[in-house]
Amino acid sequence: MVVVIVVVxxxxxxxxxxxxxxxxxxxxxxxxxxxxxPAAPPVARSGPETATAPDERALPTPSVEELEALLRAPxxxxxxxxxxxxxxxxxSAPPEVAPEVEVVERPRLRDRLGRTRSAFSGAFxxxxxxxxxxETWDELEESLLAADVGMSTTTRxxxxxxxxxxxxxxxxxxxxxxxxxxxxVTLLVGDTANxxxxxxxxxxxxxxxSNVWMFVGVxxxxxxxxxxxxxxxxxxxxxxxxxxxxxxxxxxxxxxxQLWAERTGGELVRGQxxxxxxxxxFDAMAAASGRGADLVLVDTxxxxxxxxxxxxxxxxxxxxxxxxxxALKEVLLVIDASTGQNGLVQAKQFADAVDVTGIAxxxxxxxxxxxxxxxxxxxxxxxxxxxxxxxxxxxxxEFDPREFAAALFSxxx
Amino acid sequence: MFDSLSDRLDGIFSKIRSRGRLxxxxxxxVSREIRLALLEADxxxxxxxxxxxxxxxxxxxxxxxxxxxxxxxxxxIVHEELVxxxxxxxxxxxxxxxxxxxxxxxxxxxxxxxxxxxxLARLLKSQGLHPLLVGADLQRPAAVEQLRVLxxxxxxxxxxxxxxxxxxxxxxxxxxxxxGRNFVIVDTxxxxxxxxxxxxxxxxxxxxxxxxxxxxxxxxxxGQEAVNVAEAFNDAVGLDGVILxxxxxxxxxxxxxxxxxxVGKPILFAGxxxxxxxxxxxxxxxxxxxxxxMGDVLTLIEKVEATFEEEEKRKAEExxxxxxxxxxxxxxxxxxxKRMGPLQNVLGMIPGMSKEIRNxxxxxREIARIEAIIRSMTPEERRRPDLxxxxxxxxxxxxxxxxxxxxxxxxxxxxxxxxxMKGMGGLARKAKGKGKKGKGRMKGPKMPSGFPGGLQGGGLxGGGLxGGxxxxKSLPGGFPGLDPEAGLPGFPPR
Numbered sequence: 001m002v003v004v005i006v007v008v009x010x011x012x013x014x015x016x017x018x019x020x021x022x023x024x025x026x027x028x029x030x031x032x033x034x035x036x037x038p039a040a041p042p043v044a045r046s047g048p049e050t051a052t053a054p055d056e057r058a059l060p061t062p063s064v065e066e067l068e069a070l071l072r073a074p075x076x077x078x079x080x081x082x083x084x085x086x087x088x089x090x091x092s093a094p095p096e097v098a099p100e101v102e103v104v105e106r107p108r109l110r111d112r113l114g115r116t117r118s119a120f121s122g123a124f125x126x127x128x129x130x131x132x133x134x135e136t137w138d139e140l141e142e143s144l145l146a147a148d149v150g151m152s153t154t155t156r157x158x159x160x161x162x163x164x165x166x167x168x169x170x171x172x173x174x175x176x177x178x179x180x181x182x183x184x185v186t187l188l189v190g191d192t193a194n195x196x197x198x199x200x201x202x203x204x205x206x207x208x209x210s211n212v213w214m215f216v217g218v219x220x221x222x223x224x225x226x227x228x229x230x231x232x233x234x235x236x237x238x239x240x241x242x243x244x245x246x247x248x249x250x251x252x253x254x255x256x257x258q259l260w261a262e263r264t265g266g267e268l269v270r271g272q273x274x275x276x277x278x279x280x281x282f283d284a285m286a287a288a289s290g291r292g293a294d295l296v297l298v299d300t301x302x303x304x305x306x307x308x309x310x311x312x313x314x315x316x317x318x319x320x321x322x323x324x325x326x327a328l329k330e331v332l333l334v335i336d337a338s339t340g341q342n343g344l345v346q347a348k349q350f351a352d353a354v355d356v357t358g359i360a361x362x363x364x365x366x367x368x369x370x371x372x373x374x375x376x377x378x379x380x381x382x383x384x385x386x387x388x389x390x391x392x393x394x395x396x397x398e399f400d401p402r403e404f405a406a407a408l409f410s411x412x413x
Numbered sequence: 414m415f416d417s418l419s420d421r422l423d424g425i426f427s428k429i430r431s432r433g434r435l436x437x438x439x440x441x442x443v444s445r446e447i448r449l450a451l452l453e454a455d456x457x458x459x460x461x462x463x464x465x466x467x468x469x470x471x472x473x474x475x476x477x478x479x480x481x482x483x484x485x486x487x488x489x490i491v492h493e494e495l496v497x498x499x500x501x502x503x504x505x506x507x508x509x510x511x512x513x514x515x516x517x518x519x520x521x522x523x524x525x526x527x528x529x530x531x532x533l534a535r536l537l538k539s540q541g542l543h544p545l546l547v548g549a550d551l552q553r554p555a556a557v558e559q560l561r562v563l564x565x566x567x568x569x570x571x572x573x574x575x576x577x578x579x580x581x582x583x584x585x586x587x588x589x590x591x592x593g594r595n596f597v598i599v600d601t602x603x604x605x606x607x608x609x610x611x612x613x614x615x616x617x618x619x620x621x622x623x624x625x626x627x628x629x630x631x632x633x634x635x636g637q638e639a640v641n642v643a644e645a646f647n648d649a650v651g652l653d654g655v656i657l658x659x660x661x662x663x664x665x666x667x668x669x670x671x672x673x674x675x676v677g678k679p680i681l682f683a684g685x686x687x688x689x690x691x692x693x694x695x696x697x698x699x700x701x702x703x704x705x706x707m708g709d710v711l712t713l714i715e716k717v718e719a720t721f722e723e724e725e726k727r728k729a730e731e732x733x734x735x736x737x738x739x740x741x742x743x744x745x746x747x748x749x750x751k752r753m754g755p756l757q758n759v760l761g762m763i764p765g766m767s768k769e770i771r772n773x774x775x776x777x778r779e780i781a782r783i784e785a786i787i788r789s790m791t792p793e794e795r796r797r798p799d800l801x802x803x804x805x806x807x808x809x810x811x812x813x814x815x816x817x818x819x820x821x822x823x824x825x826x827x828x829x830x831x832x833x834m835k836g837m838g839g840l841a842r843k844a845k846g847k848g849k850k851g852k853g854r855m856k857g858p859k860m861p862s863g864f865p866g867g868l869q870g871g872g873l874x875g876g877g878l879x880g881g882x883x884x885x886k887s888l889p890g891g892f893p894g895l896d897p898e899a900g901l902p903g904f905p906p907r
Contacts, residue, residue, distance in 0.1 A: 008743070008746065008747050008756075008780075145452055145637070146457075146458050146637050147637065148636035148638070150453070151449055151452055219523070219659060219687075220523025220524060220525055220632065220659075221523055225553075228554075249687070250559065251559045252558035252561075253555075255555035255558050255559075256553070256554045258555075259554035259555055260554065304659065304662040304663075306661070306663045336523060336632075338632075338636060338639075338642070339634055339635070340455030340634060340664070340667065340668065341453050341454070341636065341664075342455070342663065342665075343634075343636075345663060345664075346634075363521070363522060363605070366521070366605040366607055367606070372636065391552075
């Protein structure tokens with residue numbers, strides 16, 4: 001309530017101010033147009049203003065600190081509404097005909113990154129066969145920046161390369177490129193000596209207990225598609241998979257997941273459109289334990305990490321899953337490979353809200369380089385676990401940092 | 414984690430602002446910082462290079478205008494350059510002389526084409542056109558269903574068939590003629606720009622229906638890739654414009670700058686939220702101001718103009734100038750503000766808001782509670798809240814379905830607001846007497862000088878409560894520009 005009062009008061013002021021501003025600027029226009037004279041020089045800053053200064057100080061104007069304190073003053077305590085009584089579960093009937101599970105050979109990352117690789121080589125091609133000079137470093141920097149690696153991670157990588165180059169007294173740009181590749185790998189796999197292991201990229205599940213993987217991310221990154229692909233793979237491995245259609249906001253999102261369920265042989269739990277996603281997750285958990293499912297994949301609505309109410313909703317979903325202690329094995333943040341620096345902010349916010357365990361990097365089959373995952377791993381220590389490289393069911397593969405780096409900096413175009 | 418571009422620039426400019434004049438070294442230093450800031454805002458490296466080049470050239474060559482201090486001068490240059498790059502003027506859709514006009518949406522997967530289609534249909538319908546929504550995304554499971562549902566929500570007819578995208582598009586034209594719809598919006602499947610088959614398919618759709626408008630839908634969070642995407646789609650189908658989606662996030666939208674520079678076609682619309690009415694024409698000047706941390710004052714003013722009644726505007730001004738605010742006024746003003754949409758969104762348009770406030774959780778239901786409390790008071794109580802004693806409090810609590818402690822809370826809070834208003838009212842009168850120079854550059858200690866003063870030109874106080882409070886420390890040294898003599902970065906230059 002406090003915030004609302006202050007905000008409304010502020011808005012009243014701003015509105016009134018806006019009208020005045022429009023009028024003032026309008027007047028200025030007229031005057032200038034008519035007179036055609038050079039604008040009057042601004043009133044000197046000393047003079048009348050200085051004279052008024054003491055008065056201004058004397059005014060009972062609260063300081064920024066006071067106001068911020070005001071805004072932080074406790075609002076009426078929020079009472080969390082008791083969870084809605086669970087609606088009767090509405091699981092889709094398991095498909096009558098046993099679905100044909102596509103057996104697809106999973107492609108290797110390197111094969112899929114061919115284009116990315118050549119883009120990099122193209123960039124580096126310009127500096128090959130020359131002496132190392134400032135331009136060489138500029139080119140390296142630009143290539144990394146162009147891959148969305150971001151300024152701070154780029155600087156970090158290049159500083160490390162500079163140090164190593166001095167140690168090894170490298171003289172050829174090729175040597176720098178190979179050093180850079182090593183640094184990327186080091187960054188991705190972590191420094192095991194320091195106990196930082198960035199190289200746990202398995203999606204965890206344990207036989208004989210409830211396993212839940214939750215998928216979160218901003219709008220349009222490919223959460224539902226990733227779930228569909230993973231469901232297909234796990235069903236193919238002989239798991240019993242439940243898909244929870246927790247995106248009750250986007251029109252037809254549940255239909256989309258239903259089609260995936262039918263295609264893969266997973267079992268869908270869905271609610272009405274606009275229903276409380278919490279109830280869907282609750283039902284899915286109940287359905288999974290009732291039917292002895294091995295794995296529950298929880299889809300959630302895309303949400304911008306700046307919408308605090310939606311982030312609260314996400315926390316609530318996690319709490320519902322956590323009622324079954326130890327069930328939640330993975331919280332995967334899905335990130336589109338074409339995402340820019342905002343990806344790092346996304347990762348930070350989602351990690352703060354629901355404790356993300358890994359990244360699913362999607363749409364890496366384009367020319368987007370997905371360099372933001374370097375920044376995410378470097379700054380937040382969240383590893384990429386799976387990579388989406390195409391529209392087919394099999395086009396979701398494990399992330400191998402060495403292949404990723406090798407593919408990025410390979411000699412062959 | 415990242416300072417937004419605006420925060421960065423604020424920091425840089427405050428450095429220049431404290432200096433006497435703009436030297437070449439200053440320009441170099443600031444250019445480096447701007448380069449960094451633009452890169453962090455996801456502007457493409459190539460675009461950054463040329464942009465910085467142009468700014469530098471203008472900055473070093475520029476005459477030191479008499480009325481400007483170096484900081485203002487630089488901001489003006491960067492702002493103008495941004496506006497120019499972003500488009501200079503607001504673009505328009507091309508209407509076919511022979512209806513129906515056809516518009517095709519294209520873009521990567523997940524950029525927001527389907528949502529944009531429905532939002533666009535709603536907008537066009539409100540402008541008196543008769544759109545038809547066409548679901549030609551037969552690729553993604555349930556995409557057609559999604560558009561069908563959205564079409565129902567915006568009450569616009571929908572067409573699709575389970576054949577192939579080209580036939581759907583062709584069929585849609587016939588359907589539009591049959592139904593007498595004069596605007597056809599074709600939603601297509603998301604595709605990677607390097608997927609030759611799908612790009613050929615897009616070309617085939619385009620050839621089949623000859624759209625007057627082919628719009629690329631770009632996610633505001635896109636990084637360096639935006640340039641490649643724009644180039645490839647432009648080569649394939651010839652873009653006429655761009656729709657920038659998801660600008661309600663905290664991505665600075667450098668992609669907009671990249672795409673605009675590469676394709677050279679205007680950004681026509683911007684998606685500003687999940688709701689179907691959160692979609693508006695894109696304004697390059699506003700976006701530039703936003704990037705420079707000047708908030709979206711023009712949108713705000715436009716919204717205010719559209720929603721506030723003349724009478725209420727006059728009242729608001731009076732309140733601020735007299736410095737007296739009663740609960741009755743407060744209630745009135747709240748009604749007007751409510752009509753502008755969720756508080757959070759309105760707040761986002763105010764320049765110089767601190768992150769804390771921008772991210773504060775504002776529950777619009779709180780407004781209803783406050784209203785209920787005030788409405789449960791007698792007119793006399795609203796004018797003189799001091800009257801409210803224990804038994805009145807009890808009555809008000811019962812009448813409004815709240816508790817006495819909530820009423821206490823409100824009254825206490827309101828009293829503080831009143832005190833501050835009074836202070837500002839005094840200032841306002843004083844500033845008015847002094848002419849136009851009572852602005853953000855006043856140097857009172859403890860006076861967080863800044864936006865409201867600057868924005869309000871002469872009429873209003875130079876700092877103090879809400880502006881100062883809301884902006885916190887994010888805008889040191891006052892809001893630049895808006896000096897009537899100096900050219901207003903936040904407003905179109907005269």
